[in-house]
Structure formats: structure tokens, C-alpha cells
Amino acid sequence: MAVQVLICDDQEAFRSAACEVVKAALGFEVVGEVETGEESVMAADRLHPDLVLMDVHLPGIDGLEASRRIRAANPRIVVLLLSTYDREDFSARIAGSGAIAFISKATFGPDVLMDAWARDRSNRLTASDQ
Numbered sequence: 001m002a003v004q005v006l007i008c009d010d011q012e013a014f015r016s017a018a019c020e021v022v023k024a025a026l027g028f029e030v031v032g033e034v035e036t037g038e039e040s041v042m043a044a045d046r047l048h049p050d051l052v053l054m055d056v057h058l059p060g061i062d063g064l065e066a067s068r069r070i071r072a073a074n075p076r077i078v079v080l081l082l083s084t085y086d087r088e089d090f091s092a093r094i095a096g097s098g099a100i101a102f103i104s105k106a107t108f109g110p111d112v113l114m115d116a117w118a119r120d121r122s123n124r125l126t127a128s129d130q
Helices: 012-024 037-047 063-073 091-097 110-129
Strands: 003-008 028-034 051-055 078-083 101-104
Touching: 003 012, 003 037, 012 028, 012 051, 012 110, 028 037, 028 110, 037 051, 037 063, 051 063, 063 078, 063 091, 078 110, 101 110
Parallel strands: 003 028, 003 051, 051 078, 078 101
Antiparallel strands: none
């Protein structure tokens, strides 16, 4: 079964690019696209994706807070933060968001997506063994 992905970004051009990345990643499929943090929380509750690709800077609640809310409601959902900004700009808040990783939009591609997903799966298996 394919990894179901929800994309949250306020820029339509990046949502389109992210859709293409997901389509190019073997075993992944887009199940929804939204523009705001609030919409991402509602869509995650409705669609139950496996993975949310979350922009950090969004209108309304930002991606860090939206990630925290999604993970609090459903810890099974994995969130991957994406941004054009440097990690250092908000690194203190990333850990509290519950996201598995922060990736620059400039480096985001199918291999990066698949690697982040595989690392999370591996970490979850290792944690369950302990």
C-alpha cells in the first residue's frame, strides 16, 4: 500500500512541485493539498494521511504549531517540515513540533523524501524493540 501524503504549503507553485516529487517517489501518493496550518489540521483529521509535508511559514497558525496539533491528535501521522528559511531561524521550536525532520525546499526531491521516510520507519522499529 502506498504512503499517503498530505501537502501543506501556501504557495501553489510549491504544492505543484511537491506533488511531482511525491509522484516520482516510489510507493508514495498525494491524498490532499491545503494552504494553511488550520486546513492541514482539519485535513489530517479527515484524510488520515501517513505523512504530512508541512511548510513552516504559513498564514494563520504556522507549520510548527500545525504539526504539533496534528501529532497530538494522531501520533501515527508523520510530519516532515519544509522551508526556504534556515533551520537555525526556528530550531528551538522544531523539537516541540513532533516533526521527524526539517528539509530545505531547495534540496527536497524523491530521494530525500524516501530517505526521510525510511529513517523514520527504522527509528520506530528500533524504538519498539526496546
